[in-house]
Amino acid sequence: MLDLNIKDETSKLKAVILGTAKSCGPTPKPEEAYDPKSLEHILAETYPVEADMILEMDAFEHVLKKHDVQVFRPKILKDCNQIFSRDIAFVIDDFFFKANILPDREEEYLAIGDVISQIDPAKVIQLPEEAHIEGGDVMPWNDYIFIGTYTAENYSHHITARTNKIAVEHITELFPHKTVKAFELRKSTNARENALHLDCCFQPIGKDKAILHKNGFLIEEEYQWLLDYFGKENVFEVTSDEMYNMFSNVFSISQEVIVSEKNFTRLNTWLREKGFTVEEIPYAEISKQEGLLRCSTMPLIRE
Template sequence: MSQNTLRQFNETDRLKKVIIGRWEDYCSDQSYVEIVNEEQKKGLPDAKTLIPEFQTFKQTLEEHGVEVLIPQYVGKFVYDQLTPRDIGITIGKKFVVCNMVKKSRRYEVTGIFPFINTMHGDEPSILVPDHGILLEGGDIIVDKGHIFVGISQRTNEAGFDFLKQHFGRDFNVVPVYCRSLNDGENVLHLDCAFNPVGENHALIYVDGFREMPKEIKDHYHLIEISSEEQAELATNVISLDNTTVISRDHEMCSRVNQKMRDAGIEVIELPFNGAPATGGSFRCCTLPLVRE
């Protein structure tokens, strides 16, 4: 398979090519900082924390045969390029450019355009939603013939309709209604509450949903996590394939990591505290372009 052909049909297929967050130049000018979620109100991470964590993450991916790309520096008005998951999504053999809610994130996608332009796929291979369609990649999970779309603080009904219009013939597009701050929860994106792992397991934060879709109940053995574990993003792992994940080396993730091991999944634990302080962990910090 060509490394330059867009491909993602399952969350746990072997990862071959990925964009990860840019840790250099993070928050280099305080004048442009926009607080975009509740976690960031507690304080932003120090660049000295980010550098070794992202370097170790990149090295681990490369040791497992993954081609790793890093976004180009966009400019002073974008202070945070740590979580590229949200700015786009590979679905099948197409790439969807997402419409971001927060002003400071709307230009991030320009940092990955050089990579996207070299990728081949089904024409039109790049889809751009119209204005008013809110869509972020953390709310989109492609797996087992489904596209699960979180209707959340960051993705609206129009975003769901857009995906159904363009992918409804090839996938079952499923709306998943996430609970927000107004519901007493803080599920920013779907992947903070649901994430497939292994052959047929999934990490799940049940209280993060207004109602759990039948498609999740029927297709996965669920590993439930607590609100305290969810707060530390225990769901937000990245699958290297259907036998291996990368997860946080953190006391509030240890029980979930062991549950995955009990299910026959190898768990690579890495220290990762900087990015989670901004609201995203390993899945948020990766944008897969090619999965076998």
């Protein structure tokens, strides 16, 4: 059995599900795009090809294994994009949550059945259908659970709105000993304005630091709360271009080791100045689908 344990974003990683780019199917039609950035690349005919994305994910797996992480991969489905395993499930403490995802992604969840079968069934939770939530919006951080959400009345009109108020309320009830803090995210059909998930504009790193992008938050006080909580000197502020390139979507193997995209020069320099070990890999092709390193992983066990 897998003894799940996720209390934060950065403790030493022991086991993770890493998505797969194999058999991810042809380039989608414009009307099939789930997010504005994918749409942009479909229209520009620069959408990533499978072979390049497989190489990027292999580089990621190599780094994880180098740091003694147990890596699970989904069963490969024909012509199905299974890169972003963070969307389909997430772990808080020792509970495994099935994300209430877009209906046509249901088979992605079934493809990690081998992993789910190793988890105590009493610890596998599915929220009610009306509670929409995806793992990219959920960040356990010690006594807090940070959740990205969108509660405006036009929620249902935004395909980029993935986590709703009902889901936040359910998580709050399930973890009475923790403080659930929700952040309203900016949703847009313009890829340079859209924060698809919380991890597109914020991520805690190390013991007390964070990567943050102000414009990803609809409410300035909520952004300010994070800035005050971590302290300005501990925060890497991301520009709008850097947010578009997914700078906040790196991945922590431990409090000291961070996997980052090799082109993130300004960020990677800052991380090294702060004492982190930065494992640089190529991931620019996958980023064209508005997801990066954190989105491709679903941590199961941290120390």
